[in-house]
Each structure stands twice: as C-alpha cells, then as structure tokens.
Amino acid sequence: xxxxxxxxxxxxxxxxxxxxxxxxxxxxxxxxxxxxxxxxxxxxxxxxxxxxxxxxxxxxxxxxxxxxxxxxxxxxxxxxxxxxxxxxxxxxxxxxxxxxxxxxxxxxxxxxxxxxxxxxxxxxxxxxxxxxxxxxxxxxxxxxxxxxxxxxxxxxxxxxxxxxxxxxxxxxxxxxxxxxxxxxxxxxxxxxxxxxxxxxxxxxxxxxxxxxxxxxxxxxxxxxxxxxxxxxxxxxxxxxxxxxxxxxxxxxxxxxxxxxxxxxxxxxxxxxxxxxxxxxxxxxxxxxxxxxxxxxxxxxxxxxxxxxxxxxxxxxxxxxxxxxxxxxxxxxxxxxxxxxxxxxxxxxxxxxxxxxxxxxxxxxxxxxxxxxxxxxxxxxxxxxxxxxxxxxxxxxxxxxxxxxxxxxxxxxxxxxxxxxxxx
DNA sequence: TCTGGGGTCCTAGGACCC
DNA sequence: TCTGGGGTCCTAGGACCC
Numbered sequence: 001x002x003x004x005x006x007x008x009x010x011x012x013x014x015x016x017x018x019x020x021x022x023x024x025x026x027x028x029x030x031x032x033x034x035x036x037x038x039x040x041x042x043x044x045x046x047x048x049x050x051x052x053x054x055x056x057x058x059x060x061x062x063x064x065x066x067x068x069x070x071x072x073x074x075x076x077x078x079x080x081x082x083x084x085x086x087x088x089x090x091x092x093x094x095x096x097x098x099x100x101x102x103x104x105x106x107x108x109x110x111x112x113x114x115x116x117x118x119x120x121x122x123x124x125x126x127x128x129x130x131x132x133x134x135x136x137x138x139x140x141x142x143x144x145x146x147x148x149x150x151x152x153x154x155x156x157x158x159x160x161x162x163x164x165x166x167x168x169x170x171x172x173x174x175x176x177x178x179x180x181x182x183x184x185x186x187x188x189x190x191x192x193x194x195x196x197x198x199x200x201x202x203x204x205x206x207x208x209x210x211x212x213x214x215x216x217x218x219x220x221x222x223x224x225x226x227x228x229x230x231x232x233x234x235x236x237x238x239x240x241x242x243x244x245x246x247x248x249x250x251x252x253x254x255x256x257x258x259x260x261x262x263x264x265x266x267x268x269x270x271x272x273x274x275x276x277x278x279x280x281x282x283x284x285x286x287x288x289x290x291x292x293x294x295x296x297x298x299x300x301x302x303x304x305x306x307x308x309x310x311x312x313x314x315x316x317x318x319x320x321x322x323x324x325x326x327x328x329x330x331x332x333x334x335x336x337x338x339x340x341x342x343x344x345x346x347x348x349x350x351x352x353x354x355x356x357x358x359x360x361x362x363x364x365x366x367x368x369x370x371x372x373x374x375x376x377x378x379x380x381x382x383x384x385x386x387x388x389x390x391x392x393x394x395x396x397x398x399x400x401x402x403x404x405x406x407x408x409x410x411x412x413x414x415x416x417x418x419x420x421x422x423x
Numbered sequence: 424t425c426t427g428g429g430g431t432c433c434t435a436g437g438a439c440c441c
Numbered sequence: 442t443c444t445g446g447g448g449t450c451c452t453a454g455g456a457c458c459c
C-alpha cells in the first residue's frame with residue numbers, strides 16, 4: 001500500500017511559515033522585515049511571531065502584559081488575531097497544494113500532509129516548484145519536508161525551516177543524521193508530559209529515543225507511542241486521512257475581558273456562546289444529544305477563591321437550534337453560579353453528535369420542523385447582514401464581558417467594505 | 424466454603440496536536 | 442490588572458447484558 005521505488009520519500013508535509021504573521025503581511029506589506037506578533041483572544045498571549053520577533057526572544061504563549069516593555073522598546077508590531085482572514089487564506093493555500101498533490105490531507109489551518117505520486121522522479125525539485133506556486137498565488141511562504149512517513153516528513157519539515165524551505169529524507173543514513181541532533185520535544189507526539197519523563201532518563205534526542213526497545217514505547221506511551229517507534233525506523237504507521245470525518249465534539253469557550261461576578265451578566269454571556277454553538281452545529285449539519293456547561297475562575301489568582309463547576313445535560317431530543325440550546329445553557333449556568341466567585345471563563349461542549357438527517361427521520365421529533373425553518377431563516381439573514389444581526393434577547397446589551405481586540409486588522413478577503421482599493 | 428466469562432457501551436481522565 | 446481556543450485518540454473502570 002505504501003510501495004514506492006526504494007529510496008524515495010512517500011510523504012510530504014507542507015507547512016506555512018509563521019502563518020498568522022504571513023497572512024497579515026499579505027495585506028500589510030509595511031510589516032515585512034519588521035518584528036510582528038499576533039495575540040490570542042482578549043489580546044492576552046503571543047500565538048504567532050515573525051522571525052524578527054523570535055530573535056528578540058519572544059516565546060510562544062508569552063502573556064502580552066509581561067513582555068509589554070520589550071514590545072515597546074523594539075517597536076514590535078502587535079496584532080489581534082483575525083481568524084476570518086487566516087481561515088480564508090488557509091483555504092486558498094490548500095486549494096493550490098491540492099492541485100499539485102493527488103492524495104492530500106489538510107491537517108490544520110496551516111499544514112497539510114500529502115502522498116507523492118509515483119511519477120515524481122525528483123521530489124526535491126517538485127517541492128521547490130510547489131512552494132513557489134503557493135507563494136505566487138497567495139503570498140504565503142511554505143516549507144516542505146519529505147520522508148518515508150508522516151513523523152519523518154514532520155522532522156524534515158522542521159529542518160526545512162532552517163534550510164531554505166525544502167528538505168528531503170531519503171535513506172536511513174540521512175534519517176539517522178537528522179534524528180541525531182533533533183530534540184525530542186520537537187518530535188510529533190512528544191508533549192511536556194513525555195518530555196519530562198524522557199529527559200529524566202537522560203533521553204534528549206530523537207535518535208536516542210529510537211534506540212529504546214519497542215516495548216518501552218508501548219508501555220510508556222501506549223499504541224500511539226508504538227506507532228511513533230515504527231515511524232522513527234522508517235516504517236509508515238499513520239496513513240493519510242483521505243475522507244473528511246464528521247466532528248465528534250463541537251465546543252465554544254471564551255475568556256471574558258473582565259471578571260464576571262453577577263449571575264445575570266454571566267447568563268447573558270453564555271447565552272451568546274450557546275447561540276454561536278447552535279450556529280456551529282448547523283454549519284456542520286449535526287445535532288447534539290448532550291451539552292456540557294462549565295465555568296472557570298482564574299487559576300492564576302491563588303489569592304482568590306476558585307470554582308470550576310461542570311454539568312452535563314442530556315437533551316430530550318437531539319438538537320441544533322438556539323431555541324432548544326440557549327434556555328438549557330442559561331438554566332444550568334444559573335445553577336452552577338456561586339455568589340462571591342469571580343468568573344474568568346465559560347464554555348459549552350456539545351457531544352453525542354449525530355447527523356441532522358438522522359434526527360429528522362425520528363418519530364418523536366415533530367416539534368423540530370418549526371424551529372428548524374426559523375433557524376434557517378435566521379442563518380440566512382445573519383449570513384447576508386453579518387453575524388449577530390439577529391440574536392437572542394437573553395444575550396442582553398451589556399457587552400462589558402466581550403472579547404478585547406484592540407489591534408484587529410480588516411477582513412480583507414471576506415467582507416465587502418474591507419476590500420482593498422487600488423488607486 | 425466454594426459464586427463464570429465474555430462482550431458492549433459509556434465515561435472520566437490523561438496524553439497529545441495546532 | 443492583564444495568562445487562548447478547539448480539537449483528537451487512548452485507556453481503565455463501571456454498568457449492564459446474556
């Protein structure tokens with residue numbers, strides 16, 4: 001199934017370089033060459049950095065308030081995250097990549113795996129051509145790594161970033177060399193938990209890790225670890241995911257821009273989240289059978305009382321309309337709320353998902369069509385006039401909890417009034 | 424006193440990913 | 442004062458069934 005001429009790579013990983021920053025630079029060329037960071041929701045943490053920002057010592061996840069002096073001193077350009085822009089540019093990049101690779105698997109907003117066609121005799125030259133085409137068509141630079149499986153294509157990609165954008169691993173000698181000084185914490189499948197355990201044993205490079213017996217992987221890191229073992233030795237254990245799978249969980253959670261201490265305001269905020277969750281379920285044509293509602297106080301404030309309540313609600317009928325979901329979420333939130341607590345975040349997780357079509361076949365769902373037609377009408381209106389044009393009255397009008405985005409760029413590619421004007 | 428065995432489904436929690 | 446959000450997979454253990 002993975003057969004290909006001996007010594008040639010089978011898998012490619014294409015990864016956009018510093019994607020969020022690159023996406024901003026497409027429409028803000030004055031940011032080229034400047035240190036740039038993109039912040040998470042509420043403008044709280046660094047989630048993307050340009051090369052210039054990395055050189056200043058800014059790390060992923062750094063809270064903005066802790067590095068404010070540094071940002072100011074070096075005139076770092078600070079941006080709020082603009083997911084409408086990133087999502088749209090991601091779609092464009094993926095379309096170009098898909099036109100060059102027959103078998104193709106979108107792995108995340110900025111990454112895709114591909115299997116190389118048998119006819120490609122010069123993988124490295126092919127990768128150069130693909131990367132150039134993506135850059136020409138979208139303005140986004142990509143790095144491409146190739147190897148005999150996904151794990152090693154990931155390793156190659158990491159090396160490609162430091163090596164002109166393309167890296168191909170073809171035989172075990174090259175693989176050995178690549179793994180010899182590859183830090184285990186950068187390996188796909190090694191997070192902080194495994195890293196700490198391995199480092200305590202003196203294992204710090206991917207090559208050292210590979211030398212451990214297969215049983216160690218199996219016992220310490222379960223079957224995923226066992227798959228990693230095979231891939232490190234060049235045998236493929238993860239294939240491409242060629243069919244889009246329907247989501248198993250759909251969730252929405254947000255931190256508030258200020259603490260919430262009143263039940264009323266909290267209910268208004270979760271009412272807004274519940275509405276958005278219902279929209280997301282309808283976008284994916286799914287209905288949920290369960291809703292998990294949770295509240296969080298700030299873990300970083302050990303001087304304040306903590307409260308992390310969770311409640312799971314079973315829906316009588318699988319549901320994806322706001323009229324079924326919002327009242328449940330508000331009722332549960334009222335029940336979970338404890339006076340005296342300063343809530344920082346709330347969220348809703350929809351599980352037990354089934355396709356909309358299966359619900360409509362159910363005998364006991366005669367009440368649905370009315371709300372289903374109402375929801376479709378609301379979705380059409382909001383699609384035309386913008387999200388939030390129609391919403392639930394329970395959401396209220398006090399927006400003090402809403403997300404802070406002080407450095408947001410325009411929706412250049414997805415909103416008519418934000419489109420760039422050429423003089 | 425001695426109390427089966429094998430299967431499924433569900434859930435909670437822990438690991439990981441970007 | 443200020444520390445993101447949305448996912449996946451795996452395992453162990455309990456309930457339940459025949």
